[in-house]
Amino acid sequence: MSDRPLKELRKNLSAHFCLVPFTTIILEPDGKVGICRNKGDNFPIGHIKDRPFDDLWDIRNSPKAQQWRQEFLDNTPVICHHEVNYRKCHLEYGFNTLADHAELSAKQQGKILRLTANLNGQCNLRCPFCTVWQSPNGNYTEENFWAPARISLFPYLKEIDMLGGEPFIQADTFKLIKEVSNLNPDCQWFFTTNMAWSLSSKVEELLNLIDVKILTVSIDSLVPETYGILRPPAKLPIILRNLEKIVNYNETRKKPFKIAINSLFQKLNWQELPEVVRFTIKNNFALNPILLRVPASSSLLDYSESEKKKILDYYFEKIDSKDLKLITPVIIPLIEELQPIDKAYYYQILRNY
Ligand SMILES: C[S@@+](CC[C@H](N)C(=O)[O-])C[C@H]1O[C@@H](n2cnc3c(N)ncnc32)[C@H](O)[C@@H]1O
Ligand code: SF4
DSSP: OOOOOHHHHTTTSOTTOOSGGGTEEEEOTTSEEESOGGGOSSOOSEEOTTSOGGGHHHHHTOHHHHHHHHHHHTTOOSTTHHIIIIIOGGGOGGGTTTTTTOOOSSSOOSOOOEEEEOOOOOOSOOOTTOOGGGSOOOOSOIIIIIHHHHHHTGGGOSEEEEOSSOGGGOHHHHHHHHHHHHHOTTOEEEEEEOOOSOOOHHHHHHHTTSEEEEEEEEOOOSSHHHHHHHSTTOOHHHHHHHHHHHHHHHHHSSSOOEEEEEEEEOTTTGGGHHHHHHHHHHTTOEEEEEEOOSSGGGSGGGSOHHHHHHHHHHHHHHSOGGGGGGGHHHHHHHHHTSOHHHHHHHHHHHHHO
């Protein structure tokens, strides 16, 4: 990842252009092939299971994938209308680092630049809002994945993004680190983890082999009881200890990585957003606040209009005005569901800050 500012990376792109469909391929545990992690695991452009690995290049140019790219090239995104207008994930730094390398055409001819390797669903937690831990394991074998990928994929990747399940309990993660660091030492790595594992010398040695750019830790609550309900069977004090160990290790690295916090807000924990903002600022972590949409019954979007306004008023009161830009992924979708007069009122407040 270059350390150039986002504005410079995006200087030739229109305001609503997203690079992800031009850079990324996601391999899901059940063989689905995706393009963007923010579309969830149920938005495939094709399926690789029971097909030769080299079919990945056809799947990458499936009609759906080409349409997705064409919409961005025409500056009329429909598939990602919601994302570019409200979530604004196309402006996340990590989604723009490959700006200089992306092939900006609907049909891709070059190499795959970024792999999101969700090879297995295996997880040590059972979060009630997540279905990933129920996904299969073991579908990617030496024959159908590792052997062909060593030739046509690993040597050319510029970035690898590990989501899982839980990447740090999966043998395939460690195997991937060993293989890619050997074939392609310049590849840059991104991890998302529940931190429900403790850094061992073995994992430390593996991390020392690679250029880790961002380690994202999912912490949805800083209240032990709430954390315990959202992330069973993990315990918050242990997670915070594990995180501290990672912070200490990071200080010993030649090239330290950025630490980010993913925090998923829903009915059970919405009051905690101001505290999470303070926690991340105090520790110099980046913050990715996410508004839970599925399951719909747990989502803040399920609340009545007056309850949504109560939540917004609470955030505007408790969060320092200079930090409001950090929480737009949570507040904009709430504002968008209000009546026009209320919508105008809250946008006006936002504009004034
Ligand atoms: C599926 S997890 C896998 C990585 C790791 N196990 C973790 O929890 O960070 C990746 C991210 O997806 C988020 N996630 C899980 N279920 C979600 C849902 N229903 N809606 C939005 N994000 C979700 C998690 O909070 C986490 O930050
Ligand atoms: S820790 Fe991550 S993958 Fe595991 S159940 Fe929770 S959100 Fe899903």
